[in-house]
Amino acid sequence: MSVSVPPSAEPTLWELHRAVSQLREDLRGDLAHLAARLDQVVTQDVYRADQRATEQRIGAVETALAGLRGEHDQVAERTEQQRREDQAQAAATRRLVLSSFVAPLLLMVLQLWLVTQGSAR
Incomplete structure (x- = not known):
């Protein structure tokens, strides 16, 4: 079964012109949208530079953290040493007090x- 297309089913030149104009407008809108999105995209060079800067900042933070960790360890060691000295001093004081009374x-x-x-003799 073959459907025949009447000659009046073909678009007129004016309809073709409108369709092409509409297609052109759609294309312009899509290109404008694409251009707006491309404004937010960075190049690989910029991205790599940003990554290097981020890695440098992280490295600086890690270095500072390691320094703080070292300082903390030193303070903890000094505190422990001071505690041992205080305990030794307290023990010496107890011995002195005990011996001064005993x-x-x-x-x-x-x-x-x-x-x-002597009196018993």
Whole structure:
């Protein structure tokens, strides 16, 4: 079954002109949209430069962090050393206080014992 197209089904020149004009307008809009999007795109050189700058900033932060970590370790070591020194000083003070009370007490007990031994004879 063959459908025949009547001669009046072909577009007129004016309709062709309108269709081409509409196509041209659509193309202009699409190109304008594409140009707007391309304004937001950067070149590979710019992107690589930005990546290098980012890597440099990250490297600087890592270096600073390593420095801070080293300083923290030094402070922690000094604090630990100071704690050990304070404990040693406290132990020495306890021994001094103990000996300053115990020694005279022992001497007094020894003298009392000697006096009681001497008077018993």
